Amino acid sequence: MRRVLAVTGASGFCGAAVARAAVVAGWEVRCLGRRPGPVGRHVPWDAAQDAPRLDGADAVVHLAAAVGDPPPGRAAERAFRAVNVDGTARLLDALGGRPLVHVSSASVYAPAAGAPIPEEHPVEGQRTAYGRTKAAGEALALAAGAVVLRPRAVYGPGDPHLLPRLRSAVRGGVLLLPGPDTTLSLTAVENLAAACLAALCPTDTAHDNPTDAMTPRGPWPPGAYNIADARPYRRDDAIRRALGTSVRIVHVPVALATAAAAAAAHLSRNSLLTRYSVEQVAHGVVLDTTRAAAQGFHPTWDLEDFLRTEPVRDEV
Template sequence: MRVLVTGASGFVGSYAVAALVNEGHEPHIFVRNPEKAARVLHRLNVTPGLPVHVGDIRDAGAVRAALSACEAVLHAAADMGVTGHAADLEGANVIGLKNVLGQAVELGLDPVVHVSTVAVFVPPAGPVITADTPLAGPRNGYGRSKVTGELYARGLDGVTIVYPGGVVGPHQPTVDALNEGFRAGVAMGWPMVPGGVSVLDVRDLALVLARCITPGQGPRRYMIGGNFRTWRQLADLCEQLTGRRARRLPIPAALLRSFGSALDVVKRVKHISYPLTRDAADFMLTLVPTDDRTTLKELGVTLRPVEDTVSDTLRWLSAEGHLNVRRIGRLAP
């Protein structure tokens, strides 16, 4: 199928393009910067020559023209604002989303696939998050923008929504979110607080998204959080893989939130690489495991071992100069 991929120069979008090619589809990429997209896709061994549509998802006319050339759409473009500053959450996560999903449904594309996030369920209502868990009322701007987009997507006819957890892996165009968390944890230490994180390999997510490109299935919702680990378990895992002692930092939950709030203020005037914010603290303290069984069974996907995901991530962070090679111990070349 001819599949328009928004955010194709980003982390999830670029891997989704590669997975779509492997699944026999013809991705059309919708990007603001074709040169950046070419560089990013080249790293994933995607051969040049894919149809390119240049535009911004905030531009309804550019989006409509690109959609008109395709049979299906995979909407992976979004702004993040959890571990750092996001320029335009409302523009990307609400206005842009409406331009893509609303017009795709209007034009009769099938399927219409939207990449959401487990953040729409955080803070969670129970001990396990499923695709049927009630939507949350997050205090942070990123969560609120994603919930607003989520409600719009659910109100459309025939949209498939996918809920990924913390996406990690090699070849992230700009290191942020959980990859940034791994860099900080290994280099500076892991906070020993309640909660945890769902570690999802970007390659597994990309395959899930590619397997969603099947017409005639109607609206579907797929949870794919990944492998949940507490912060202590994550420190133990990194210690086991690298052979180096992982520094553990016992911090009361209230202090973590306060420290995140203080960093929010400082980061407005000074660059600080540590990825803690008040929003990130809320996620760290309240996230619970997800139930991915239905997704994995229906789409025929098996999650790779979390040890492989973390090893590949740490090796790449070191190879790209984001992490001192000494920090990854026996994972070093």
């Protein structure tokens, strides 16, 4: 009998990738969300208001979330909390003992640079409603015994956030980046999807290839796991290759970029230049993925794979 997987947020970028990968892996998929997912059966769910219907599901991957770089203020905080915290609480109430993989974010970590960040790094000091509410939501999931995944800067086909934001920042063929070049972790959406499924798979279906990211080696023990590509990237090189070789990168002082972001926040609530976006690219953040590797997870996708399938257009 085919096992049934409930995927919340399956109409979104990451949720759609998980739903498609689950079908390929032999799951029957139910997509919970306000809109239908790319595969499987649609089960309507407004995470900000309702309890989800999980009847017949054997396991759940929770990706429904309020995402993005919201403006400061109580209204944004309430809107993000309604989905990322209260919606997670409603899901946990309906879980009924089913295995849960909760997709969080490396944005929960206290700001840091330098050595690779392990899962024990402090979860505090988040500077946006997104980071704060993702931290609060994952705390509920961890207390309930879930596997919590913390990817950083997810990219891939159909990415609505990372690459479009960079493209929008190019002016006259020039991209201003805060601070000197640095090293950072990125996460291919295919690697995130593989980790979601690997964390659920029973050991009696193990595959012969131990280096395959889709190798069932689970179920993973409850707890938090960093998820990223196999190696970190040099920021400037990765951005230049993703945007096109005609783009010229110019470094500006971090303090100047931060001040400009503060000014932009007062002028427009939808500015692409925010304090959070400056911090994301100014400071090298590398995730330590040893814990996931100990469960047999070895990411097989990287930026080169993405660039081979995603046409690069020169920005002007």
